[in-house]
Amino acid sequence: MSRDLVTIKGGKDGFRLLVDSSASMEEIEAEIKKKLDENPGFFPEGTKFELEVADLDRSVKKGINQILSQHGLGVELSAKKDPPPVSDEQSQMPPQYFIQHDGNVEAQEMTVVEHTVRGGEEVTSQGSVLVMGNVNPGAQIIAGGSIDVRGTCRGMVHAGAWGDISAVVIADRLMPTQIRIANMIARSPDIMEKSDFAERASIKDGQIIIEPIER
Amino acid sequence: MSEVIVVTSGKGGVGKSTTTANLGVGLAMRGKKVVLIDTDTGLRNLDLLLGLENRIMYDLIDVVEGRVEIKKALVRHKKYENLQLLPTSQVKDKSAVNPADLMALCDELRKEYDFVIIDCPAGIEQGFQTAIAGADTAIVVTMPEVSAVRDADKIIGELGRSEKDNIKLIINRIRPAMVDSGEMMDMDDINDILAIKCIGQVPDDIKVVTSANRGEPVVGESDSQAGKAYENIVGRLLGEDIPFMEFEKEGFFKRLKKAFKF
Ligand SMILES: Nc1ncnc2c1ncn2[C@@H]1O[C@H](COP(=O)(O)OP(=O)(O)OP(=O)(O)O)[C@@H](O)[C@H]1O
Ligand SMILES: [Mg+2]
Numbered sequence: 046m047s048r049d050l051v052t053i054k055g056g057k058d059g060f061r062l063l064v065d066s067s068a069s070m071e072e073i074e075a076e077i078k079k080k081l082d083e084n085p086g087f088f089p090e091g092t093k094f095e096l097e098v099a100d101l102d103r104s105v106k107k108g109i110n111q112i113l114s115q116h117g118l119g120v121e122l123s124a125k126k127d128p129p130p131v132s133d134e135q136s137q138m139p140p141q142y143f144i145q146h147d148g149n150v151e152a153q154e155m156t157v158v159e160h161t162v163r164g165g166e167e168v169t170s171q172g173s174v175l176v177m178g179n180v181n182p183g184a185q186i187i188a189g190g191s192i193d194v195r196g197t198c199r200g201m202v203h204a205g206a207w208g209d210i211s212a213v214v215i216a217d218r219l220m221p222t223q224i225r226i227a228n229m230i231a232r233s234p235d236i237m238e239k240s241d242f243a244e245r246a247s248i249k250d251g252q253i254i255i256e257p258i259e260r
Numbered sequence: 261m262s263e264v265i266v267v268t269s270g271k272g273g274v275g276k277s278t279t280t281a282n283l284g285v286g287l288a289m290r291g292k293k294v295v296l297i298d299t300d301t302g303l304r305n306l307d308l309l310l311g312l313e314n315r316i317m318y319d320l321i322d323v324v325e326g327r328v329e330i331k332k333a334l335v336r337h338k339k340y341e342n343l344q345l346l347p348t349s350q351v352k353d354k355s356a357v358n359p360a361d362l363m364a365l366c367d368e369l370r371k372e373y374d375f376v377i378i379d380c381p382a383g384i385e386q387g388f389q390t391a392i393a394g395a396d397t398a399i400v401v402t403m404p405e406v407s408a409v410r411d412a413d414k415i416i417g418e419l420g421r422s423e424k425d426n427i428k429l430i431i432n433r434i435r436p437a438m439v440d441s442g443e444m445m446d447m448d449d450i451n452d453i454l455a456i457k458c459i460g461q462v463p464d465d466i467k468v469v470t471s472a473n474r475g476e477p478v479v480g481e482s483d484s485q486a487g488k489a490y491e492n493i494v495g496r497l498l499g500e501d502i503p504f505m506e507f508e509k510e511g512f513f514k515r516l517k518k519a520f521k522f
Pocket of ligand 2: 380
């Protein structure tokens with residue numbers, strides 16, 4: 046079997062589109078269409094792909110962008126040059142796990158942040174995020190999946206950021222300024238109580254609820 | 261072994277220059293050879309805190325631009341001759357010095373001094389990047405105030421990205437009575453958020469201001485709580501294990517007495 050002309054890979058910073066530079070524009074177009082049709086709804090509208098090609102023609106790049114934009118998607122150019130400040134400190138090989146998505150089993154990566162996320166820092170991941178430290182006031186975590194903070198969460202957390210209403214937020218001490226899950230937003234009470242248990246925030250009956258958990 | 265320390269904060273006015281002056285004098289009192297560098301070009305004031313303004317001949321800019329030798333620009337302290345100040349310019353701006361200049365300068369000074377302490381300008385712009393460039397250790401000064409702690413947190417993140425991993429915390433201008441009544445953040449909250457080693461808790465003390473006006477840092481003044489706190493920090497910098505002091509505060513009984521005094 047010949048190797049794929051177009052490959053889509055999920056990574057900690059989003060999706061990457063790998064294109065065989067020997068393929069013609071027509072072949073690439075057909076491949077991308079096929080890939081997208083195989084996984085309807087998997088790539089939420091607005092998803093940007095990082096193009097991983099060294100020697101692709103300008104016109105081909107433009108063509109790819111057009112195909113993607115017809116599907117409500119887009120290309121992130123030169124994403125490599127300007128990585129988010131936190132990601133290069135993240136572990137090189139994040140552990141892989143599998144999630145059930147529309148009946149397909151997709152390999153998705155978990156972003157592991159091995160330090161406290163400080164004010165002004167932002168972690169964004171297509172998959173889930175595990176923070177081995179605190180999320181401080183003024184920090185932001187945005188995850189396609191769930192968020193787990195092994196420490197105190199005081200920042201802004203958005204789980205299921207692309208619409209997954211089954212996503213949850215867990216923290217040893219959950220006292221964020223705001224919790225967002227999918228398209229729902231809950232803000233903290235004006236006087237924050239210190240919580241003594243680990244807690245989980247999730248959507249139940251159309252609203253974000255917080256309950257203690259054991260761990 | 262010499263150590264280059266940068267004193268930084270993010271937010272302005274929290275006590276960087278005060279800390280630099282007090283640690284400098286405190287370490288000199290303990291017999292260490294110390295040089296203080298003011299990098300707050302344009303807003304210099306470390307010389308005032310040390311009472312040395314009238315002795316300045318040259319400054320940091322003259323040194324980095326090669327007009328004078330470092331030795332000529334150093335101003336010796338009146339009382340402690342093992343303490344020197346490298347002042348900066350009042351008229352130039354922060355772009356006159358770059359990180360490489362400061363790194364080279366620190367490497368030169370560390371050959372002769374036990375401690376090089378750099379007073380950093382507020383903010384996280386170029387002046388900050390320059391000030392931290394040559395440092396082994398960063399001391400982050402903050403106050404028990406939400407915005408100061410938020411800025412300290414950002415600075416700690418920034419230091420981490422510049423590969424400065426040896427970071428210590430000083431909490432300045434604590435008012436114990438306000439902490440007790442819940443009007444001021446308490447030390448545990450601050451330490452929990454910033455999660456770096458705390459080496460000093462300095463109370464808000466009018467003596468800091470009056471002594472600064474005289475050009476004599478408060479460190480070592482036995483009747484000043486802040487002076488005592490700075491002395492303790494000096495000890496901790498020298499590797500001594502000194503417990504944090506309990507602040508004298510207006511306790512329950514004092515308040516009762518006051519209430520009965522009509
Ligand atoms: N512990 C303290 N108690 C009372 N006043 C203090 C204390 N520490 C600092 N101050 C006062 O606060 C003011 C600001 O201090 P300082 O100049 O050291 O701050 P800074 O961080 O260097 O400011 P800048 O960002 O402008 O350089 C000064 O007037 C100083 O006397
Ligand atoms: Mg200052």
